[in-house]
Amino acid sequence: MIGDAFGVEVEEVREDFDRAVTNETLEVAMGTVEAGTCGAIRMKAIGVVDGREAIIVEHVTRLAHSVAPDWPRGIGDLSYRVVITGSPDIDCTLAATLRDPGRAGIGSMTSGAGAMVATAMRVVNAVPYVVEAAPGLLSAVDLPLTIPKNVFATQQV
Amino acid sequence: MSTVPIRVIQWATGPVGSFQLAEVIDNPEFDLVGLFVYSPDKVGCDAGALAGRPDTGIVATSDKAAILALDADVVLHSASKAYGFDANTDDIGALLESGKSVITVDVVCAFADFGIRDRRGIRKACNEGHARFHSAGERFSSSSTVRTCQKNECSST
Numbered sequence: 001m002i003g004d005a006f007g008v009e010v011e012e013v014r015e016d017f018d019r020a021v022t023n024e025t026l027e028v029a030m031g032t033v034e035a036g037t038c039g040a041i042r043m044k045a046i047g048v049v050d051g052r053e054a055i056i057v058e059h060v061t062r063l064a065h066s067v068a069p070d071w072p073r074g075i076g077d078l079s080y081r082v083v084i085t086g087s088p089d090i091d092c093t094l095a096a097t098l099r100d101p102g103r104a105g106i107g108s109m110t111s112g113a114g115a116m117v118a119t120a121m122r123v124v125n126a127v128p129y130v131v132e133a134a135p136g137l138l139s140a141v142d143l144p145l146t147i148p149k150n151v152f153a154t155q156q157v
Numbered sequence: 158m159s160t161v162p163i164r165v166i167q168w169a170t171g172p173v174g175s176f177q178l179a180e181v182i183d184n185p186e187f188d189l190v191g192l193f194v195y196s197p198d199k200v201g202c203d204a205g206a207l208a209g210r211p212d213t214g215i216v217a218t219s220d221k222a223a224i225l226a227l228d229a230d231v232v233l234h235s236a237s238k239a240y241g242f243d244a245n246t247d248d249i250g251a252l253l254e255s256g257k258s259v260i261t262v263d264v265v266c267a268f269a270d271f272g273i274r275d276r277r278g279i280r281k282a283c284n285e286g287h288a289r290f291h292s293a294g295e296r297f298s299s300s301s302t303v304r305t306c307q308k309n310e311c312s313s314t
Contacts, residue, residue, distance in 0.1 A: 120176040
């Protein structure tokens with residue numbers, strides 16, 4: 001989709017996967033993770049353009065902030081980051097957090113709650129624009145900015 | 158934008174879907190006309206009860222045929238990948254053929270395993286139902302200008 005938007009051909013898609021060991025035993029929601037075992041993973045989908053690894057989507061998951069200190073990190077427990085290397089270089093980190101997960105009906109969630117609502121948000125905001133569009137497959141690039149309507153009517157401050 | 162409310166079906170009420178459901182109930186731009194759930198515990202529940210809202214008169218069902226028979230503009234498809242990629246593709250195809258547009262949280266368009274056959278099938282279903290399909294995926298679909306995108310996630314504490 002990104003390649004299509006730029007009008008370039010992604011000639012190859014490569015993958016990269018790495019793990020990191022935790023030096024301390026971690027108590028997390030899924031149980032105990034012993035020191036010396038896997039405490040973080042990192043994966044990449046890499047789009048090659050003109051022989052260069054040009055478009056990279058990367059996902060880093062840590063079980064604690066102490067693991068894999070050299071890997072990229074963002075804001076707080078969960079964030080999204082867009083890095084564009086060019087002129088100018090752009091580095092944007094976006095954090096979606098939820099002050100009251102209980103109010104959203106997902107009180108049991110911790111770091112992921114904001115991302116859940118952000119996911120829901122993108123779908124709901126897209127509704128009027130998708131309904132108005134011509135029939136067929138629509139990517140995020142095909143749609144206009146999906147600016148929410150009635151946001152002040154339903155906003156819970 | 159139309160002033161007539163957009164008729165919406167909510168498909169699944171996990172952490173993402175339940176928040177979408179709450180917004181569909183709250184937002185005067187939308188009219189909730191149906192609710193599909195997987196969990197037997199949720200069947201027969203009023204949609205309001207599943208979203209922390211007052212009763213709506215719309216009752217949750219696990220009957221896919223009943224959902225397909227409804228008249229609606231759009232389905233917010235928020236089925237987890239845990240329920241099976243193949244079933245999701247079939248469900249989305251059937252919804253599109255029935256004339257309802259579909260916006261999904263699945264990243265079906267973004268990954269290589271969404272093959273050309275599935276893409277053709279979805280496109281055909283869109284044509285048959287004069288419907289629109291949009292993947293507003295939970296991951297990696299947010300921007301057309303991404304060159305490197307990093308997501309940092311930490312689930313402890």
